[in-house]
Amino acid sequence: MGDSSTGARRSYDNSVRRQRAAQTRDRIVAAGSELVHEFESWDWRELTYKAVAAQAGVGERTVYRHFPTERHLHDAVMHRLETEAGVSYDDVTLANLGEVTARVFASLQRFAVQHTAPSPADPAFIGSDERRREALTRAVLAATPQMPDEQRRAIGGLLDVLWSPATYERLVGAWGLDGATATAAVEWAMTQVTQAIDRGGLESA
Numbered sequence: 001m002g003d004s005s006t007g008a009r010r011s012y013d014n015s016v017r018r019q020r021a022a023q024t025r026d027r028i029v030a031a032g033s034e035l036v037h038e039f040e041s042w043d044w045r046e047l048t049y050k051a052v053a054a055q056a057g058v059g060e061r062t063v064y065r066h067f068p069t070e071r072h073l074h075d076a077v078m079h080r081l082e083t084e085a086g087v088s089y090d091d092v093t094l095a096n097l098g099e100v101t102a103r104v105f106a107s108l109q110r111f112a113v114q115h116t117a118p119s120p121a122d123p124a125f126i127g128s129d130e131r132r133r134e135a136l137t138r139a140v141l142a143a144t145p146q147m148p149d150e151q152r153r154a155i156g157g158l159l160d161v162l163w164s165p166a167t168y169e170r171l172v173g174a175w176g177l178d179g180a181t182a183t184a185a186v187e188w189a190m191t192q193v194t195q196a197i198d199r200g201g202l203e204s205a
Contacts, residue, residue: 024058025066031056032077033084038112044074044122074124081107082128089135094143094194097136098187101163105183108165136160143197158193162186 032052036044052073053060067073082088085107092100133156140156147155161167163186171182 021066024062028052028056028058028063028066028073029076029080032073033080036077036081037110040112042113042122042125044124047074047077049073071123074122075127078124078128089131092135093139094197097139097159097163097194098190101186101190102183104163104165105168105179105186108168109179113169132163133160136163140197143194147197155193155197159190162189162193 032047032055035047035051035055039046047070049060049063049067049070053063056063063073067076086103087100087107089100136156136159140152140159144152144155167186168179168182171177171185172179175182177185
């Protein structure tokens with residue numbers, strides 16, 4: 001009886017510890033998300049253990065236990081931002097590309113960013129960019145199985161430029177468009193590209 005009771009208590013204690021650890025991890029990632037929403041650029045060098053720990057109300061060692069490197073921390077924050085935006089690159093098609101782009105652009109309006117680094121060097125951004133390009137490559141390939149590879153890459157590249165956050169920020173910042181108009185303009189341009197695909201390729205655009 002005693003052994004059974006002890007085993008049950010240990011199992012309960014382990015479950016509670018795992019739950020608390022998960023809650024602490026979530027609080028740390030949420031704190032990172034809160035910080036980057038206030039940054040004035042996409043430069044994440046200030047997204048440090050110290051800054052995140054202070055925002056989350058935990059010690060730096062606690063952050064380190066959950067994220068052994070700042071790359072792990074930044075990747076987790078990037079994933080959190082994509083989740084908050086309702087964005088998944090796993091099931092992107094040309095049919096839903098405009099909808100995904102609109103969600104990405106809508107999420108940008110919640111940031112304090114004043115300017116964009118041309119090519120953020122943070123590995124989290126590089127990883128996100130790779131996922132975006134891979135998603136576009138799959139979507140274009142699925143829609144154009146018979147198209148020459150060079151033309152397919154050109155279409156993918158055009159769509160990549162259009163749904164880039166830098167394009168949105170250029171329209172809003174340099175051209176003074178509001179977020180809704182900038183998003184509508186990009187969706188219109190995407191429609192022209194996808195309609196050209198339906199007509200047989202870029203030559204028919």
